[in-house]
Amino acid sequence: xxxxxxxxxxxxxxxxxxxxxxxxxxxxxxxxxxxxxxxxxxxxxxxxxxxxxxxxxxxxxxxxxxxxxxxxxxxxxxxxxxxxxxxxxxx
Ligand SMILES: [Zn+2]
Numbered sequence: 838x839x840x841x842x843x844x845x846x847x848x849x850x851x852x853x854x855x856x857x858x859x860x861x862x863x864x865x866x867x868x869x870x871x872x873x874x875x876x877x878x879x880x881x882x883x884x885x886x887x888x889x890x891x892x893x894x895x896x897x898x899x900x901x902x903x904x905x906x907x908x909x910x911x912x913x914x915x916x917x918x919x920x921x922x923x924x925x926x927x928x
Contacts, residue, residue: 847886850906851893861886862926864919866907872915874922883907889927894920 844857858878865875867882875884885906887893897903898916911919 849888849893850885851887851896851902852890854888856888858886860889862889862923864903864907866909872903872907872909872911872919874919876922889923891927894923894927 844859846855847858847861848855849861863875863878863880863884863886864872865880865882865884866872867880885903887897897906898911898919904911
């Protein structure tokens, strides 16, 4: 019998709901490449987690929740790229 792996829990930075790490979308700030959606979930840098919910992304991007979580100012260009990346993941 296969042992069930322990799945770490993470909290969405907007709605504060705790979920399995795999069910959340990670966003990361890299010193060289800036802020982007980390689909591998393994990229180095300061990361934050969000639900795959449009509401959460909307607030994260428009109410500066993301800036706060990543301790940076997310540029408009970065926001556009983020929206593009999540458009396939978020219904
Ligand atoms: Zn959320």
